[in-house]
Amino acid sequence: MNLNSLDYLNIKCNKEVHKNLGVAQLVEFAVKRGEGTLSDKGALVVCTGKYTGRSPKDRFIVKQDSINNKINWGEVNLPIEEKVFNSLYNQVVNYLNERDLFIFDGYVGALSEYKVNVRVISEYASQALFANQLFRRLDEKSLEDFVPSFNVIAAPGFKAKGQLDGINSEAFIIVNFEKRIILIGGTQYSGEIKKSIFSIMNYLLPLQGVFPMHCSANIGKDGDTAIFFGLSGTGKTTLSTDPNRRLIGDDEHGWCDTGVFNFEGGCYAKAIKLSKEKEKDIYEAIKFGTVLENVVLDEKHVPNYDDDSLTENTRAAYPIDYIDNIEESGIGGNPKTIIFLTADAFGVLPPVSKLTKEAAMYHFMSGYTSKLAGTERGITEPKATFSSCFGEPFMLMHPAVYAKLLGEKIEKHNAEVYLINTGWCGGGYGTGERIKLSYTRAMVNAAIEGKLKNVDFEEHPIFKVLVPKECANVPAEILNPKNTWKDKEQYTLKAVELANKFKANFEKFNDVPEEIVKAGPNA
The missing domain is CATH 3.40.449.10 (Phosphoenolpyruvate Carboxykinase, domain 1)
Structure with missing residues (x-):
């Protein structure tokens, strides 16, 4: 052949x-052929036409x-x-x-x-x-x-x-x-x-026998690896980008016997509402060689990242080495910490909780977050969203196959799993407040650094997750979400409502071991 x-x-x-042309050659061809134009920083800006997403x-x-x-x-x-x-x-x-x-x-x-x-x-x-x-x-x-x-x-x-x-x-x-x-x-x-x-x-x-994951991963100075699962809007990119930890990759990884490895050599970051203040690494990665999709330029070819007239799904594709503080090999050891991120707009999930192996498999198969009012046409109040394995559209096998691999990895490597809610407390969207990013970062750091290993936990009466009674640099009163609601009965009603959504979603899975089903919420 x-x-x-x-x-x-x-x-x-x-x-x-x-x-196999070089980057400059491909950019030159693309501009010459009318496929795109250059931004003020030299990124190739293309409009994808009718299809601006999958x-x-x-x-x-x-x-x-x-x-x-x-x-x-x-x-x-x-x-x-x-x-x-x-x-x-x-x-x-x-x-x-x-x-x-x-x-x-x-x-x-x-x-x-x-x-x-x-x-x-x-x-x-x-x-x-x-x-x-x-x-x-x-x-x-x-x-x-x-x-x-x-x-x-x-x-x-x-x-x-x-x-x-x-x-x-x-x-x-x-x-x-x-x-x-x-x-x-x-x-x-x-x-x-x-x-x-x-x-x-x-x-x-x-x-x-390798566990493929829709997750980001980073590695600390001592070689400790952490992985982050989470759907769009949960803060996966933001929280895995840490000045004290090297980024292995932001989206797709495998976990084999020796550790995790990045599939890709680049990043495909959302660009909507991008700012230097909030996402400095991504902002500065948009330069010559980067492909910007459906970003609107002004007359001086300066990107307007707030303009969603073409789509909210504006994107930037660039090599991972356009970012500082990366793990160049794309390889890390066996993770000791697994973070599940969710943005609960109902305001009922704890800001941080620990999961047993069975609960981790349950929440992994569920893949919960919530969409906010206004993010899609027709959504007027928070909407529970479930995406199996935190990436259902890309998982070709049954979710139980991937959950089994997750459970085996947790058990073999004694990994700790934490569910971190980056959403609301004190009430749902429109009533409560978004959990402060500084608190969320403190919870992530505490989980990764092992600071939650020796604290006391109590089981949440509805979600059955283990809630810590203290967490470094986080006010103790917000750790139990019920404490932050003025109307405690309303909290319970909303928590039961979300628990029922979990149960209804999980009913679509057949032949799941009973211990995993039982690890889900009470309702």
Whole structure:
């Protein structure tokens, strides 16, 4: 198989093929071709058009005997027949044959035993640049011997015919495990490239006994590793970025017998309402080589990060070494501290609590946070949101598979798990107040530094989590959330209401061990 050409993919390109260009070359091509413009700091700013975020109803997995009984089929993992894939694949190949192509060769998985070589082929120079900045890069010698494990073929300009092509719309993201191809068309949102690779890692690694995680990770001066799980808006990026700890990665990791390793070589940070004061590291990483998606520029090409006229999901993609204080290897030891972050807008969860192994598995499978009024159309009061494994859209196997791996890691390495609420106290959203960031940081530090190991705990009567009676640099009176509510009966009513939401959500899981079910809230 000649991997210097694309014949092995049946792509017979009649135009130019640009392979593994440098950052400056890709930026130059992107600007020259009208794919984007430069900001005042030199970042490449692109508008992704109609699709400014992931399109979950357009992501499919080809049904094949080799994977059939391992995939958690349903509304998240939609099946598609191989003949539908083949038809679309042939159409996309014919489309790309008449266009210039840009190729990036790299890999994911900082630990060599588990790395997966990835080739990204796109009609856009800006998407090759995105891949170069997000995935892990190879030296020239390694590129000479490169053999792709998976091929991502991205054709944003190709629009499918929806149901006539056997799919839902003009856009499609199709994973074919046997052919080792991810086929993307109709959408220019580059997050589809990143998350497709994450999804295949979430399938491949459990087969090797490795726990894949949608989390950030950092490491202390003494080599102690901590990991942070949390959905959007819970503070995962903010809290894992610590001047006293080196960042291993901000989004995707694996946990094997020797420790954790970052999948990627870059960061894909939200840019909405970004400011130098609040997120200095991210703000200063937006420079030449960074790809900014859907950020509005003024007449002097200065980004207006507060402008959400294109989308609230504005993004910045940059290499992790654009940030100071990183762990360059992308590798850390076995975590002793696991942090689950939630932003409870009902104001009823404790600011910090300790979880037993079974409770950790329960809350991991639940993946709770809440959306605020005004963040989405139609939401007028806080809304409970559950995303299994804190990343349900990217988990191809049943959540119990990943929860079992988590439980095994906790037990084997004697890791402590803490649930930290970065949301409200003294009442829900609109009545209470957001827990001060300084208090949250103090709770995180106390958990990581082992300062909570020897304090007294009491079990919460409804949520059954273990609440510390004291925590360094945090007022003791806020640790029990009921104390902060003026109306204690109203607190209990709201806590029971949220507990019932947990229980209703958990009913969708079948054949879960009873000890895990019992570790959930009372109602």
